[in-house]
Amino acid sequence: MKHKTLKFYLQIGFCFLIFSNFTVLATSHSPQDLILSYDTENKTLTAAFKHSVSDPSSHFIETVVIKLNGTTLETLTYSSQPTNNEFSYEYNISASEGDEIFVSGTCNQGGTITQTLIIVNDLEDDPTIPSFPLSNIITSSMGTIIIVLLIIKKKGK
Known part of the structure; x- marks a missing residue:
């Protein structure tokens, strides 16, 4: 009987350790x-x-x-975050085409996220590159498909 009781308490203790580790993982995480x-x-x-x-x-x-x-342009320290989920910060930075902007955010309870952005020319502002709305592409594609199907149907008769 003592052997079964000891085994039971060991199993309970093991389950407690596992569940307490899950709680720590759930409360502390990287962005x-x-x-x-x-x-x-x-x-x-x-x-x-x-x-x-x-x-x-x-x-x-x-x-x-x-x-x-x-x-490094700026290292900013915050004492809270604006919301409990998603939020944005804006920074005035003078960058030109080809520049590389690196940002990292570190959680006060551990974990860091990093991202890099390379500045490129905005193609919408370039008058030499025409832009085609998606509706034009879909319409012309549908027209082409209809013509091809009519030709195939005509050859089948």
Whole structure:
């Protein structure tokens, strides 16, 4: 009987250890996503973070580092995050075509996310490159398919 009781308590203790580790993993985690965008006209960098937390005043992205072409421009420290899930920060940064912007965000409870953005010319502003709306492409494709089907049907008669 003592052997079965000891085995039972060992199993309970083992389950407790496993479940307590899951709790730690669920409460402390790295930011899930970081999306960077740069507005060349306003010279504004937007860093959109996704970091789901239950309390943004105690679990948050604490440090954001911004580098331009390998040189650190800013290291910002925060004491909370604006929401408990997705939020964005905007930074005034002067960057030109070909520049590389690097951003990292570090959680105060551990974990870092990084992302790099290379500035390229906005093709919509270039008058030498025509843009075709998706509706034009779909319409012309459907017209071509109808013509081909009519030709195949005519040859089949």
